[in-house]
Amino acid sequence: MFGRQRVQASGRSGAxxxxxxxxxxxxxxxxxxxxxxxxxLLNRGLRVGILDLDIRQQTMARFFAYRARTASIKKLALPMPRVEILPAVRRERVADVEHEERCKLFRLLLDLRNDCDIVIVDTPGASTNLSDIVHSQADTLISPMNDSFVDFDVLGSIDPVTGQFGGTSHYADTVRHARRERRHADGAMLDWVIVRNRQATFSSRNERKVDNGLRQLAMQMGFRLVDGIGERVVFRELFPLGLTVMDSAVLYDLNVCSRTSPSHLAGKAEIERLVRALRLPLEAEGAQRAAIRRELGRPNEFRTRIAELLH
Ligand SMILES: Nc1ncnc2c1ncn2[C@@H]1O[C@H](COP(=O)(O)OP(=O)(O)OP(=O)(O)O)[C@@H](O)[C@H]1O
Ligand SMILES: [Mg+2]
Structure with a gap:
């Protein structure tokens, strides 16, 4: 479905x-x-760039290191991304560290974006200087959320009695700021997608309440709420092999799971549905939407036109 040909998906030419x-x-x-x-995306033949900004945990970088190890031990031709982490900067003054980190980040992003079809950046679970910058550069921001009001609280609040919107919280403020910066820089719009994670098989009262709350916040904050993914062992057990359910052909060859494993098939279908819902501009229709988003510089146009064009 996706071609190998690179599309000009962002505000920056060729990026x-x-x-x-x-x-x-x-x-x-x-x-x-x-x-x-x-x-x-790798299994669809795309050139993927990875930037792991979670300098402490480096979960994504480690995953792909395990993948390279599996490929080497098992003599497999696994598709690999280009993986980058930001080298540590040592300077006496904090201002100098921040300045140099910022320059390195921009250089690395530019290089990755010129070299790949898509660049995926993983960020840490707390606000950092670099994480805030990369939010303001994003074309698509994907934020997972568990069905919990503890997770909900980083976005905003809903009055428990009236059900009315009570205001935004710190992460929503970070995204709003990032959106403003991006608009001033090149007039492009960020597509913010919230995906519910670790959903239980049977919907609970709590889940329905979180879902209703999110639908209200979506309108206030301009994000899209897409179908979530379930709580599945298969989403975590393959990590040490550097493989996922999306590497099904290799998993079958290695006898890691059977072709008929229901949990494997369901997990794979959930990720495919999620990637479709992201509407990445890797095919003609997606590229057209990205171009429209680029042209939408004014926030008041966003609500009406994005609703028409993206839904
Ligand atoms: N859908 C899922 N099914 C099963 N386990 C999951 C699922 N999603 C996440 N996990 C597990 O939950 C834990 C946290 O997930 P993950 O490391 O992806 O979160 P994170 O947001 O990147 O965390 P951090 O903020 O620390 O970087 C991991 O052990 C992961 O394997
Ligand atoms: Mg992480």
Whole structure:
């Protein structure tokens, strides 16, 4: 479905689409989503660039190191991305460190975007200077959220009695600021997608309440709420092999799972549905939407036109 040909997806000529996995709530599933989306795109033949900004955990970088190890031990031709982490900067003054980190980040992003079809950035579960910058560069921001009001709280609040919107919280403010910066820089719009993670098989009262709350916040904050992914062992057990459910052919060859494993098939279908819902500009229709977003510089146009064109 996706071609190998690179499309001009962002405001910068010739640059690849920038997908950022972000949410200041730690452990919400940013790296898990990033890894699964990346392996799906790699298996479709796309050139994927990875920038791991979670300098402490380096979950994505480690995953792809395990993948390279598996490929080498098992003599497999696994599709690999280009993986980058930002080298540490040592200077006496904090201002100098920040300045140099910022320059390195921009250089690395530019290079990755010129070299790949899509660049995926994983961010840490807390606000950092670099994470804030990369949010303002994103074409698509994907934020996973568990069905919990604890996760909900980083976005905003809903009055428990009246059900009315009570205001935005710190992560929503970070995204709003990033959107403003991006608009001033090149007039492009950020597509913010919230995906519910670790959904239970049976919907609970709590889940329905979180869902209703999110639908209200979506209108206030201008994000898209897409179908979530379930709580599945298969989304975490393959990590040490550097493989995911999207590497199904290899998993079958290695006898890691059977072709008929229901959990494997369901997990794979969920990731495919998620990638479709992201509407990445890797095919003609997606590229057209990205161009429209680029042209939408004014916030008041966003609500009406994006609703018409993206839904
Ligand atoms: N859908 C899922 N099913 C099963 N396990 C999951 C799922 N999503 C995430 N996990 C597990 O939850 C934990 C946290 O996930 P992950 O590391 O992706 O979160 P994160 O947002 O990147 O965390 P951090 O903020 O610390 O970087 C991991 O152990 C991961 O394997
Ligand atoms: Mg992580």
């Amino acid at each position: 690849a689409h920038l997908l950022v996995c972000g949410n200041e709530k730690g452990g919400s599933g940013k790296s898990t989503l990033g890894i699964h989306i990346a392996t799906d």
